[in-house]
Amino acid sequence: MTNLAIAANGLRKSYGDKVVLDGVDLAVPEGTVFSLLGPNGAGKTTVVKILSTLVPADPGTGAVHVGGHDLAAEPQAVRAAIGVTGQFSAVDNLITGEENMLLMADLHHLPRSEGRRVAAGLLERFDLAEAARKPASTYSGGMKRRLDIAMTLVGSPRIIFLDEPTTGLDPRSRHTMWQIIRELVAGGVTVFLTTQYLEEADQLADRIAVLHDGRIAAQGTAGELKRLVPGGHVRLRFTDPAAHRSAALALPGAARDDEALALQIPSDGTQRELRSVLDRLDAAGVEADELTVHTPDLDDVFFALTDSGSAPDLPNQPNRSTEALR
């Protein structure tokens, strides 16, 4: 059994009458990426704030350990074990990137020469060496976020909290950030990641928990979560209304969308099921103009868990796990 980097039992927090966290249990093994997924206002940031000692949990909370230390009894020991990159950039905008890094080195009590070495190394690694002598206020959003994470890494924390690290970043910066996170984990660091992007959790996390209404609605690996919801289907689209009609007759189990001239056939996406659909179309002598296979993804899980409404199936929504076969 592996040791837990984070273990929380019955995390509770209310602000006035508003219950934000209503008994959240978390168990994050060392050296893994755990992603807390939830819509805006679900309480993700509150979880990070509590676990990183910024705000105290409410009295009804059970035992919470971070890095093996009791959160309430030994907050300084917890702080020594963690690094936090919050949702809003935690850099000193008035000073340069290099000065920010040296400030962190001083606060981690590194000897002067080692501090300089660590700062220079991280600035290099995060592609900030060129901008190191410029005030942080002149940095772009992506640069600030990289500086932010570089500052978090100065003390070589074993547990890192990243609160929505890619919110507001352009696609390239987002992929850079993912690469950074993967490298951290490869180095044995535990990462606690909050995000509202399902793809991000799918890409990075070993385990995912969906936070909804102050509780964990579901948790498991991405695969386990996807198995929780049905939603796999084959979608056929036609341009000729007559072809659409005859295909619908050939495939009695299909759901018809007359407006879009589309058919939706429940399917697990296996080759055998796909072939049977194609065989029936051939037999009826119709040809679909477009065929897509949709496997359930975290979007389906997310919507199924956080909303009782239907899973999304908007044709215009680009979807990573939908592959077009023409």
Added chain:
Amino acid sequence: MSSLSLAVRDSSTMLRRNLLHARRYPSLTLNLLLTPVMLLLLFVYVFGNAMSGGAGRAAYIAYVVPGILLLTVGSTVVGTAVSVSTDMAEGIIARFRTMAIHRPSVLVGHVVGSVLQSVAGVVLVGAVAVAIGFRSVGATAPEWLAAFGLVVLFALALTWIAVGMGLVSPNAEAASNNAMPLILLPLISSAFVPLHSMPGWFQPVARYQPFTPVIETLRGLLLGTPVGSNGWIALAWCLGLSVLGYRWSASTFDRDAR
């Protein structure tokens, strides 16, 4: 590392950070020095003859300079309140709170930096005063030293109060407003006119506030006027305000992150 050496080390790191800010953005500091210098010139050259009751401009320079020097401290700490309030809104403060550092060091850095700025400001304004004719007649070396110590102590007291004001202010404008009394109080003290020249009902207002005893003590140390009980009262004000301001600031800072 012992907790004391941790406190000293982290505080000096934070002080370096604040001095870096002050050096990088000197305009705020210099703007704050404009007020005391303008008041000095205004009261000496424009109102000087009238204010001195016929004793002449030279005599009035001697009278008004100690008050102006302490008004410089008041003016500097308004800047402290503003910069503390601005700083607290920065994300880096949240980062500091999640680090295993000596917590009050964030505030101590601001305080020590601000006291240094106050002292530098007093020296600069003092130089202007000397340039227009102020002379400290007959002050001995220990009196000079005591005068310097008094300025430092008073700056420390006002700074801690200003830090508290900065911490409870939601933004820079509010901080500037909240700290306004620190620059208004010297105007209703014995800085510009002696207490006995004020209307009787007003005299207690001017007498029982921190600026008057500190000004009277500084005046006595620099010019040889009688200090009387003002010395002890000034010391008590300084220590009292420092302790109060520290307690207030530390407990405000320790409360939940904003």
